[in-house]
Amino acid sequence: MGKVLIWFVIIISTVVLYCLMKVKAESDELYEKLVRKHFYGRSDDIPASDKTEHLKGCG
Incomplete structure (x- = not known):
């Protein structure tokens, strides 16, 4: 009975x-x-390329 309870607890926790x-x-x-x-x-x-497009004119 103890082994079944341990396996049950392991499965439930998983x-x-x-x-x-x-x-x-x-x-x-x-x-x-x-x-x-x-x-x-x-x-x-x-x-992704459009996200930094506003920085191209700086500098």
């Missing part, structure tokens, strides 16, 4: 940790989109 990591990854992705939208005024439709 599932809980997996779910927490998945939620954290989604949260990080949403935060990154929010920061991009805040700093660039638009969302993912900006290609």
Whole structure:
């Protein structure tokens, strides 16, 4: 009975940790989109080359 309980706890903790990591990854992705939208005024439709285009005229 003790071995079954230990395996049950291991499996449950693995599932809980997996779910927490998945939620954290989604949260990080949403935060990154929010920061991009805040700093660039638009969302993912900006290609990487356009982000520094306003700096070309300086210097």
